Amino acid sequence: MSHISPVIWQFLEKWLTTFAIFPPQASAIAPYTDALYFFLILITLAGGVIVTLLVVGFSILYRKDKNPVATQIEGSTLLEATWTIIPLALFMVCFVWGALLYFRIYNPPTNAMNIYVVGKQWMWKVEHPGGQHEINALHVPIGKPVQLTMISQDVFHSFSIPAFRVKREVIPGRYSTVWFEATKVGTYHLFCTQYCGTSHSAMIGDIVVMTQADYKAWLATSVSGASLAQNGERLFASLSCNACHSGDAAARGPNLANLYGSRIQLANGSLTTADDAFLRESILNPSMHAVAGYAPIMPTYQGQISEEGLIGVVEYIKNLNSNYRVQQTLNTTELAPTQQTGVEPGATSGTRSGTAAPSVPGMVK
């Protein structure tokens, strides 16, 4: 090899040793997906080999030199039945196996931690509940189910982590979710796989899987500003949501405390579950989601609040389990000094931020 330039040689060596043929297996779901993949490859190989053997075999056995006169055969119902039923049975196995895997991938466990993702041309914005923000990166702990609640600000995107074998479309105007449990520390590719315009192929990032201890340390050092729920609370106050959703029996809007996850009777008679998507939709299209027993007087907040802002408000309502602070905020906003007796000023930190409304992050200006 002495006559090959060492530069070229090194280049080739590097090229060939870094070349991948199988993705890393870094999530709890990956071995299940790979098992189905190998089964499907097996079927394909079997099908391919059978067809090739038959075609090549018959071509040799019945070539014209060997078999100058063809024997005319009408067909055979038995054979037709055989090669209808056997492929059908195999395909049904693929169907059931695939369906079980699909439900496993798309039904998150109840103890999953939630992280929000907003896609836009051409970046991924990640919002952790504790107020950590990331761009084109997502830090997750190992061995803990993580659910992503995702939405797009503009066009369709798709959040794909090949090493975890998960992917989900990120849709404008609608939450979609995906979950995974990372099993191997490392940095993996994040791709946008739905074509989204000019820099589609630059809408990539890193998924960083850390040990739980490292993750805690990372969370502690990466806080910037308030938590999502705190942001949400500020928006809630500055948009005067609390004027109606005060939790009083006589209030014009429904009580929001402990609302998340409960069943709700709508004005049109249908029942629905108050999930993230319902909360978001109710803010943007209130008349479509009027709750039974309340007049449909809520105005739309379409265009007044960004997707990140909505995430904050949703996160705030999700974690709201008492109307105490809602009512405190109400009082401050309306500057009506009633029922203030006995409240420590220190317990109303949320109320003060209500006055800082114009600079609240998440407002559309």
Added chain:
Amino acid sequence: MSTIVKLPPQEGATLPRRSYLNDGYGLKSWLLTGDHKRIAILYLISITFFFFIGGAMAGLIRLELLTPQPDLVASDTYNKLFTMHGVIMIFLFLVPSVPAVIGNFVIPIMLGAKDLAFPKVNLLSWYLYVAGGIFTLSAMVLGGVDTGWTFTTPLSTHYLNTHVITAALGIFVAGFSSIFTGLNFIVTIHRMRAPGMTWFRLPLFVWSNYAASILMVLGTPVLAIAIVLVALERTIGIGVFDPARGGDPLLFQHLFWFYSHPAVYIMILPGMGVISEVISTFSRKRVFGYTAVAFSSVAIAVFGFFVWAHHMFIMGVSNYSALVFSLLTMLVAVPSAIKIFNWTATLYKGSITFETPMLYAFGFIGLFTIGGLTGVFLGSLGMDIHLTETYFIVAHFHFVMVGGMLMAYLAGVHFWWPKMTGRMYPESLSKLAAVVTFIGFNLTFFPQFVLGYLGMPRRYHAYPPEFQVLNVLSTAGATVLGVGYLLPMIYMTWSLKYGAIAGNNPWQATGLEWQTQSPPITSNFVETPIMDHEAYDYDWLANKTTHEVTTVG
């Protein structure tokens, strides 16, 4: 290797004195013709033109992907390249290829008819095709369009300022060409069969084109509606798809795939028909399980309409509708499997020769088997999550569309070339082309399956460096494939003047189209033929040949 080509003695051989080719001269006699054969030739020339434009774009795409960095063209240009590649190859090449060229030429002759039911509508569909092509080309020349061939909203309606409307108009107009062709075929097959030509004596090529025509007529209007809605949303903002106006962005994908999934069968079914003819002819044997093959075409057409949402498994459709669509997708795979096994069984106890069309047909069987089975990967819900929107999809549909459909188209063009032109193509060169195409194809698209499982997304201008080796292999394969496609272009043109004179029935095939002269006269037959035997009746043919009185015309 023996051959069944029985060419007339070449010293005294002449082409027939009168044929559709010399019935009238000059551009006008072609551009205003009502003759299905001449219209087929017009289609052949125009789709070949578009095929090479689309192919050149594929070449540039592969060249760009040789390196991980975005270095050959800008991202916008790259996006325009794959958009135009998709639009041209699908709407201007694959959809019209077999039906409009080969079907147009041979279906009326196979039925024993003088022409299609509506010759002028047939000419109109060619003009619509050309108009669609001109709109598409002008979109390209004016600066291109970068929506991807799927025109996904809201990207296509609100976020791009390229020539979306022009390209959409092109597809809209070309769609009507396809509707008219389908309508013409359906009416012709119902109403214009020769005496004695019952449904179960029809060649399988007619059955599969019939099934495809039904899909064209029922599916294409939905595409037209989807495109009109995109145009209206883009121009006056009607808000059907825009979530900010209460529209549903997923609705477009439902409408689009309601056509575009059946469109896959519009493309492949006529190709399957070609394969039935070719396999039977070169194994001198009737197609095994004629009725099973005929009805599997119809089954594909019927099931084909109920699987569209399998393009949307990760889009947040409800889990239970995903189940239904996955199940139906598995069912639609079965008739394809039936066909493959019937073609294989046709070879059994045949008397097989290996002319070029047969080689292409073998290529089709192998590649379509892989293309079809990888479709089962994608129909399997949990697997689809990882594979969709990656190069696995790209590889899968190129195996079906290029490895399957294009192989079938080339098989058909070679098979009917003597009938169309009266001359043979050069046999050894064309065998070389078939082999080169097969090798080039596998080298191009097989690595893409591996890339797909690695997670490389489709429509990526730049990619992580560890994917480079497989991309280089793919680009190398594309070069070989390009040679494989240029060869027929060259020797087919050469054969127009220098090819050996073919005679009526060089393949000793049984179809009615082979019982008339090559090239046929304008009215196809001197007198209306009477069909008194089954399709693929080689005994009838042998009998006929021995008792035939050769008349000198």
